[in-house]
Amino acid sequence: MVSIRMEAIGGQGANSAGKILAEAAVLKAGFSGNHFSSFGSEKRGAPVRSFVRFSPAKQAIRSASFVRYPDVLLVFHENLLRTHPEIFDGVGSETDIVVNSSLAPGRLRVPRGASFRTVYTVDATEIALKVGCGLNAVMLGAVAEAVHEVDAEYIRQTLSEFFAKLPAEAIARNQTGFNEGMKRLRSAEFALKQASEQLVAAALPEIGYMNAPLGGIIANPGNTVLKDNSASRKGVAPRLNRELCFNCGLCDMVCPDFCFVWDPNGPKLQGIDYQYCKGCQKCVVACPVDALTPVLESSIPESDRQYHVFPEANRDAVRARWQNADWSKLASEISPEMRMLTLQTELLDHRSYIRPDLSHVKKPDVKE
């Protein structure tokens, strides 16, 4: 049996890619197989996992669980390696990984101690932009090249049939993207010295029943600032030309992701926080003077990427401060709300319940 896990962001087409691959294996190659995806509510930008299993054997595949130990791991955006390290769960020296990246396979940043069989990369974002096809068409081409069990022709055919309702040009572009994905797949045997035979096991969640606050509350206002939305972009982002900007504020009015960085001392636009920008370009349309233009993300220089809406919320810094710190000293940083709502009894502090100052309270004027 071949087990494939696809890791992506909503909108990149991993669910469709999984369907297409499984249909090719089952309906064209005559294998037994199944497919399903795991996603949140129907959003672009949320993590999506797509699972495919197939086998030339006739026995039906019964397992309805996630693919924990993939033979092939398909990663639809290189940034996921950084932002979602848990995608490596269950990966080991028998796993091939295929990553959408412009880097050579040997230069990918992978978790320390992880090992793989073969590492593949394909610059699917660039190909998809250039060809004008779906990212998933390119990724399917890449997986067709990397996985030999299912004839690439079957996958190619299923891709066309799946999108049969699209105009003929769009179908043709998908075919081009698929072929480019096959052709431009780069591979390298994985031979890092520190590689171990161990499977990667994703860390258990840091928050569990001992330290999760009761009632499911989140006593940490605004902590989404630690998130990184950059994998939601499709290769294009706005760039600010400060020479042209006259600080009218219209970009700030239309931005859904609050990524404009203003001088705290006065309304002067400094830059864009690319940690949050999802590349929608509403600001580009709103800007009255062309101070904001859409550019290829890869062309944005490092000097433009140094602006942060919340410099104090640097994810790595917060994490490091927490992990390396002396617990007893840090206890004061925990909000009282968190302390009274944990099951860790040594932290329980009922004195911190919010008690109103009742010294001046008048008796309720209720007749008894």
Add this chain to the structure above:
Amino acid sequence: MMSGAVRAEQVERFLTGNEMVAEAAKAIQFHFMGYYPITPSTEIAQLIDAMRSRGEVSTVLLPADGEHGAAGACFGATTGGARVLNATSANGLLYSLEQLPVQAGSRLPMVLNLVTRSISGPLDIRCDHSDLMFALQTGWIILLAATPQAVYDMNILAVKLGEHPDVRLPVIVASDGFFTSHQRQSVQIFKNSETVQRFLGPRLDPVTSLDPRHPITFGPYMNDPDLINNKYQLHLAHEAALRVFSDLCAEFEALSGRRYSALETYEMDDAETALFLLNSAAETAKDAVDRLRKTGKRVGLLRPNILRPFPFEELKRATHKVNSVVIGERSDTPGSTGGPLSHEVKSALLSDHHCDVVAVSRVYGLGGRDFKEEDAETLIQTGFDAIQNPSGVPSFGFIGATPGTPHSIPPSVLPPLSRDQLSTKLVQIEQTPEQPKSKVRSVVADPSQLVMRPKRIAPGHGACPGCGIFSGLDQFFKGIEGDVVVLYHTGCAMVVTTDFPFSAHRISYLHNLFQNGAPTLSGLVEVFHEKKRRGEISIGEDITFVMITGDGGMDIGMGPTIGTALRNHRMIILEYDNQGYMNTGGQLSYTTPLGKETSTSHVSRTTHGKAFHHKDTASIMAATGIPYVFTAIEGYGTDLVAKAAKAQWYAQNSGLAFGKILISCPLNWSAEERYGQEILQRAVDSCFFPIFEIENGLTTLSYDPETAGKKIPVAKWLEMMGRSKHLLKTEHSQTLQQFQDEVDRRWRRLRAMSAHPDL
């Protein structure tokens, strides 16, 4: 010859559980389906609507205003002697719960597909069986479908079982959310729907409400001594159902070659321990059983296909020789050391006078937590341990709950916003005694100054690129001074800002399910004022209370919202209208314009998109007599900021303020993300979405495109969205004209009201 049934011709397909419900529905040709979208069952109505648009089914689809309404619509339809379908999940089932015993107690057969999902709260959209357990008491028959194939088969069996003269009961078909509903497998379906039609025969009802020559009273007022007899009849029907089910399974096997029984026994012949599991987890566990069997462990598996009536006798027979049983439950009944399943299995074991069987319960897989082969092995091992050392193995426990990293409580990231930061004086309110229709006017700084107000929502939320909700909400909050407490209805804005353990809200936030946000917030508002009166909150404190809802929440929650408005609490309700149920994948809402294509209003040569006109929520709310109603769009200068400031003034001084803002949804409008503002502007210029205020009952247009010479036909707006541009084609010209006429009619009426001193 035996029953005379001949194996019917079938075709192989590769389909999901939800797709198999739709395939079964196509073969059954239900008269009617009432539904309300909820993940993960929503696809069922979508798929049947798509079949309708292709002319494959003629089932009437009724998009109800909530699951309670959907269940009511189905109840009404069944009194007319129709084959009726419904599909729901989780809180959808709970919201319709009171209707379920009505359906069963009235002995009116229908089919409800329950695609199981965890019930709130906290809100979780993934699979467990906490919803299913609430259905056990309703009097419905419950069939279980472990695989996509079983989903198809059980739907067909459900119709025939429910309609059987000895049974006459509604039937739930329960399959696992995502694990089955979204899992694609090789399946077989009957080549000709006549096969299914012949198997079922026509629906026969002894009486219906549609036969005036034979008048019937459905639903009497019945006290003692009669009700107990009605319930005894229900009990007898359930007794009969088990026998009928087994007969039908034999008949169905002859037709399909697929065998079902009340209780599936897998490798039970010489098993020492047995695992009892429902649905998809049992399929996964079979792999574990096979693997352990190869190592010589004598283990078997029990999986019921029917849960109501519960197969007691079958279970007794199957467990006769085992030494232990492990009951896996995908839900918990807190405080009961095992849910209904545990207690029912244990009572079957006890009634066998075979008390040396050790039974242990383990809760697993809540809220979609994956159940892997290795988890099944853990449960099986527990069974063997319990035989070895019965007193050493706890009779109840959880698997898969994790403690977290000790002492690791993430430190606060951002400090709370201070009152000084929030009191910017960027917007101010002036009294306007000279104005005939308005008491106050807001004075707003220009956008370049407004950027200095700290945002009450932090970046890093998970909305789609180009989502209009957050630019809209931020513009609104730019107009609000001081402290704010918000309540968000279930919907996109809620889901993408509060993904545990992260919250994008820098101010106090509550969620409640979207039937009920307005009453929830009104309770808090009243407590705030009472605590202030008692001196428990200092008199200087002021908080503005704002409820945020989508247009979906204004459908399902309309009644409670009107009630809240009639009570005139000092709060603001803000509706962000993106013209559909976008959080569940773009189904029609009541504000969706006529003719627009959504995932439940498909467009074809014979179907024309949404079939009824958009809802005028602002007028409905104005009719409650609240002091302030406004409409606005994101991006129209500082209009929305100014209206927010006025809403705050009214909420502080007069009572409830309601605002409705149109915002863009590039994903479900099939529109380019960057053109959000332009699309909204055209919605206003076409007079589809006029922007106006109603203050103390007096209407004032904020902008008159006709006077400004900018009025455009609605087609100029519709052409910008992939989901509505079909209306420009000739085959939909009649729909377009109807829509244009309605928009013009409402516009003329509004304009006249604006011009009139008393309206």
